[in-house]
Amino acid sequence: MKQLEAVIFDWAGTMVDFGSLAPTTIFVEAFRQAFSFEISLEEARGPMGLGKWDHIRVLGDTPAIAERWQAQFGQPMSDADVTSIYNTFMPLQIAKVRDHADLIPGALDTLAFLATHNIKVGSCSGYPRPVMDALIPAAAQQGYTPACVVASDDLDAGSRPGPWMALQNVIEMAVSNVAHCVKVDDSVPGIDEGHNAGMWTVGLTQSGNEAGFTLAEYRVATDAAKSAARKRATAKMRAANAHYVLDTVADLPDVILDINRRLAAGEKP
Numbered sequence: 001m002k003q004l005e006a007v008i009f010d011w012a013g014t015m016v017d018f019g020s021l022a023p024t025t026i027f028v029e030a031f032r033q034a035f036s037f038e039i040s041l042e043e044a045r046g047p048m049g050l051g052k053w054d055h056i057r058v059l060g061d062t063p064a065i066a067e068r069w070q071a072q073f074g075q076p077m078s079d080a081d082v083t084s085i086y087n088t089f090m091p092l093q094i095a096k097v098r099d100h101a102d103l104i105p106g107a108l109d110t111l112a113f114l115a116t117h118n119i120k121v122g123s124c125s126g127y128p129r130p131v132m133d134a135l136i137p138a139a140a141q142q143g144y145t146p147a148c149v150v151a152s153d154d155l156d157a158g159s160r161p162g163p164w165m166a167l168q169n170v171i172e173m174a175v176s177n178v179a180h181c182v183k184v185d186d187s188v189p190g191i192d193e194g195h196n197a198g199m200w201t202v203g204l205t206q207s208g209n210e211a212g213f214t215l216a217e218y219r220v221a222t223d224a225a226k227s228a229a230r231k232r233a234t235a236k237m238r239a240a241n242a243h244y245v246l247d248t249v250a251d252l253p254d255v256i257l258d259i260n261r262r263l264a265a266g267e268k269p
Contacts, residue, residue: 002263004256005180006120008169008199009146010049011127012100013186013208014249015107016139018215020048020186020208022100023093023126027055030089035081037072039065041212048209049126049187051152051159052093053086094134097127101138104207105215106250108143113253122148122169126160126189129153148172161192166199179268182259184249186210191240200259200269203237205230206247210237243269 013020027044031037043065047058059065060077069077114121125132129151136149148169152159159165166183175181183194183201186208194201205211206218206226210233213221221229230247237245244255 002180002266003260004117004119004182004200004263005175005177006122006169006173007114007182007184007252007256008122008124008148008166008194009249010185010187010190011123011125011132011135011139013048014104014184014190014204015123015144016103016135017100018102018104018207018218019211019213020045021214022097023048023052023055024209026089026093026096027059029092030056030085033092034085034088035073037069045209045212047189049160049185049189051126052089052128053082054159055126056082056085056089090128090130093127093131097131097135098138101135101142102215103139103142103144104249106248110249110252111144113256117256119256120173120175121146122150122173124150124152124159124165124169124193126152126187160189161196163193163197166193166197170197180263182256184252188236188240191237191242195241195269198269200244201240201242202244202246202252202255203233203240203242204246204248205233205237207249208233 009015012022024041024044028039028041031039047055060082123146132149132151150165150168155164155168157164170178178198181199183199185191186204191201191203211229234245
């Protein structure tokens with residue numbers, strides 16, 4: 001019977017770091033330290049899911065930020081400026097990523113479910129390799145050890161929204177068919193990545209970048225606040241044509257069963 005062979009998870013906001021706080025706060029600090037330039041947390045979240053150099057480049061091209069940059073420095077943000085911010089970002093992120101490495105509640109139960117169904121677990125991230133080298137052992141201490149980890153700077157071809165990181169997982173885990181894979185992510189570029197790789201896609205609305213809750217905030221949030229965040233994030237995930245939209249990775253097992261049903265019936269992503 002046709003069934004899923006692998007799930008490929010994003011990291012921050014998907015499996016660790018509820019609210020995807022580590023990269024967001026560090027982007028703000030990197031702009032501040034490199035150029036005494038201020039961006040907001042909301043602005044920093046905008047292009048989340050891209051590789052971090054690309055993320056900074058997109059921020060610099062965002063009209064509101066570009067206008068403030070021009071006013072402060074008298075010229076547009078150059079690629080050299082982006083690299084300066086990136087070089088400031090890197091040591092800050094490496095130092096702080098371990099502080100935001102807690103697993104999303106329910107992640108371990110979902111991993112146990114995948115193991116009982118003989119489904120391999122892979123991963124890829126918008127983080128570059130030096131950051132992942134700090135994050136991987138912190139996650140392993142909590143029981144999360146995916147069979148494959150691809151960082152945003154590992155491949156010459158590039159990163160999201162292209163398919164390459166997801167497809168590298170297929171290669172390293174010896175998956176026979178991309179249609180037997182699921183890409184799970186809290187950002188639109190990650191959903192695009194899954195589509196471009198020919199996979200099923202699952203978007204998350206409450207644990208990641210789009211909602212922006214910390215875990216403590218989420219636990220005390222009213223139903224109305226959660227519903228508003230869910231509606232906002234779901235609209236973006238639906239616009240990206242995510243096959244499924246869930247609150248968190250804890251809700252994934254039912255989707256796995258449904259995709260297996262659809263595969264058995266001859267459906268493809």
